[in-house]
Structure formats: C-alpha cells, structure tokens
Amino acid sequence: MRNVHDPEWKTSASLIGLWALLALTLHLLWEIGQLPFYALWQEGEVWRITLYVMHCVLGDVMIATLTYLAVALIWRQVNWPRQRLWSGGTMLIVMGLGYTVFSEWYNVYRIGSWAYSDAMPLIFGIGITPLLQWLLVPGLMLVLIQRTRIGWSWRKSPTAPLFIFF
Structure with missing residues (x-):
C-alpha cells in the first residue's frame, strides 16, 4: 500500500478530485x-425540480468518476489523460454514452422514472441532450484537465506544454 505522503499518491488524489x-x-x-x-x-414544483437536478448531478459525478477510474484501471495509470488522452478519452466517452443510452431507455421506457417533454429531440427513442451531455462534457473536462499542471511529471517531460496555465 502506498504512503499517503508520497507525492505521486497526492498527485493522483488531486487529479481524481479535480475530475470530480x-x-x-x-x-x-x-x-x-x-x-x-x-x-x-x-410541473413547475421547485422542490421536485431541485431534487431531480441534485439526484441527476450526483449520478453524473458518480458515472464520470467511475468511468475515469475504469480507464485508469485499464491503462494502469491514474494520470492517463497526460499520456493517453485520445485513446483513454475515447474509452471514457464510449463508456459514458453506453451507460447513458441504457439509463435513459430504462428510466424513460421501462420504469418511468422520468419522461421527455415534446421539445426533446430523439435518436432511436433516446433524448439528444443526454447523449450530447456525455459526448461534450467529458471532452471539455479532458481539455480542462490538460490545462492544469496536476499529473504532469516534470522529471519525465523536460518541456512543458505551452497550453498549461496553472
């Protein structure tokens, strides 16, 4: 087991915390x-809308973090966005989209936990906005992670990327 005072462990924990x-x-x-x-x-009931948003956001954070950790397990490195951005990012987005398709189908059509309004555009019965969410948001998160120094090994990489601003 690694020592929690180990700089590499702290970097990994910082990267996962930033991701979350x-x-x-x-x-x-x-x-x-x-x-x-x-x-x-x-329906317009503010308390129900607030609970719905809180429930969905906590679920999104859990899905995002678990897919990040799944990619980390596959590549056996927590800072995979530094060395394997495209392959790891593709895996992350595919996992998030896969879960979203299943979750939307199951919750809308199987158990009726939520429903789309008439304004929701659909692809094969699945709402476009949740699909776009799991395509765009993780992509933006990866770009933002790339723009931090967290997870960069300055000893292994003598030239830092120009786009780092932290």
Missing part, C-alpha cells in the same frame, strides 16, 4: 440547461 469537481460543476450546468427537455419542468 469538474464533473460536479459542468454536469450541474448541463442538467439545469436541459430541464425544459424533460416533462418535470412543466
């Missing part, structure tokens, strides 16, 4: 933005 924080922030914004595409929005 980005997931919380960006998925919260997305969930609020896509509310009009769900039937709940038309």
